[in-house]
Amino acid sequence: MKDLFLIRHGQAAPGPSKMDRDFCLTELGRQQAHLLGRRLQAMGVRPDRIHASALTRARQTAAVLAEHVPAPILVERDLIEHGAEVFLDEGTVEEAARRFPGKVDADGTVRILHAWRVARTDLGLLRRR
Numbered sequence: 001m002k003d004l005f006l007i008r009h010g011q012a013a014p015g016p017s018k019m020d021r022d023f024c025l026t027e028l029g030r031q032q033a034h035l036l037g038r039r040l041q042a043m044g045v046r047p048d049r050i051h052a053s054a055l056t057r058a059r060q061t062a063a064v065l066a067e068h069v070p071a072p073i074l075v076e077r078d079l080i081e082h083g084a085e086v087f088l089d090e091g092t093v094e095e096a097a098r099r100f101p102g103k104v105d106a107d108g109t110v111r112i113l114h115a116w117r118v119a120r121t122d123l124g125l126l127r128r129r
Helices: 027-042 056-068 093-099 118-127
Strands: 050-052 073-075
């Protein structure tokens, strides 16, 4: 039987664009990811693969974890919290607000967040090899 670990990214802060897609790990976030990576390694965890969302902070966390528990990293756009996809494409907060008026305000506040798309992604991710 396989184990499934659900891991949230380390502490992050806004990047230069202030767009959600560009939030990067802080120094503390990198330390958190390394600490977790060392713990997983000490536990003998040997993942077949690491799935990460397309957001910068998630990809950075996955890369740090892979330093300790080597595995291919698969970037999955569908792992992004529902609503946050409005910030993935290039552009500004204002452009995102115009393109997605029901999901994001002009100040960058995402209205629909933390409603995970588990039903759509869980089986596909678990079946992939």
